Amino acid sequence: MFEYRMTEIKNDQKLVKEFISGNESAFNRLAKRYQEKIYWHARRMTGNHLDADDIVQQVLLVMYKKLKTFNFDSSIYTWIYKITSTRSLNLIKRNKLRSFISIDNIIETRVTAKEDIISDLETKERLEKVERLLQRISPKQREVFIFRKFDELSYEEISGITGKSIGALKANYFHAFNKLKELIKNE
Numbered sequence: 001m002f003e004y005r006m007t008e009i010k011n012d013q014k015l016v017k018e019f020i021s022g023n024e025s026a027f028n029r030l031a032k033r034y035q036e037k038i039y040w041h042a043r044r045m046t047g048n049h050l051d052a053d054d055i056v057q058q059v060l061l062v063m064y065k066k067l068k069t070f071n072f073d074s075s076i077y078t079w080i081y082k083i084t085s086t087r088s089l090n091l092i093k094r095n096k097l098r099s100f101i102s103i104d105n106i107i108e109t110r111v112t113a114k115e116d117i118i119s120d121l122e123t124k125e126r127l128e129k130v131e132r133l134l135q136r137i138s139p140k141q142r143e144v145f146i147f148r149k150f151d152e153l154s155y156e157e158i159s160g161i162t163g164k165s166i167g168a169l170k171a172n173y174f175h176a177f178n179k180l181k182e183l184i185k186n187e
Contacts, residue, residue, distance in 0.1 A: 012076040020068050027067065030076070031060050037151070038084050044146040045088035047135045051095075055087045062087075074160055081151075081161045085143055092139045133183045141176035144169050 012033075018026035038059050043052035062083050070079065134142050143162070147153045155166045162169070 009075045009077065013072065016067060016070055016072075016076060020070075027064060030067075031063065034077075034080050035060070038080065041081065041084050041146065041151060042088050044131065044134065044150055045085070045139070045143060046091055046095075047131050051091055055084060055091065058087050059083050078157065078160045081147075081153075085161060089139050089143065129184075129187070130180075133180055133187075136183060137176050137179045141172045141179065144172040145176040145180070148173055
């Protein structure tokens with residue numbers, strides 16, 4: 001896993017340097033590499049497909065505008081996740097009045113057999129339940145939980161993205177995990 005991440009970081013740095021040198025297609029390759037990751041992080045944070053789509057567009061626009069001034073103090077990966085988290089949290093704050101965020105189009109698969117339909121529906125229902133429950137915990141706890149469980153980031157990586165101490169992140173994760181466990185038990 002570590003070697004894979006190091007290779008990705010080097011590839012990202014190469015693409016950024018190419019883009020800074022005027023190669024527009026390097027940005028397209030970088031955007032293509034991260035578009036889905038940005039979407040799913042935003043989707044899990046906001047619980048809404050349309051909001052996540054909007055955040056993807058915002059993040060890509062920020063990347064395009066600011067990438068030429070990127071100083072390589074952190075990895076592109078960290079920088080992109082930080083932008084995505086910030087945009088997601090800002091949107092959550094703006095939409096705080098909404099009590100329920102609808103969830104649609106979680107899984108788009110081709111189904112050929114009756115068993116596949118039942119299996120897909122059960123999977124979709126579980127994902128919808130988790131996403132619905134995630135909306136009931138605080139945004140800070142939700143963010144850490146998503147980074148750890150869905151994005152499989154280390155506390156060190158999350159700390160680099162959020163600027164929070166590892167201890168605070170562990171506490172937020174612990175509280176998020178316990179709240180989700182309690183919510184699942186009560187449903």
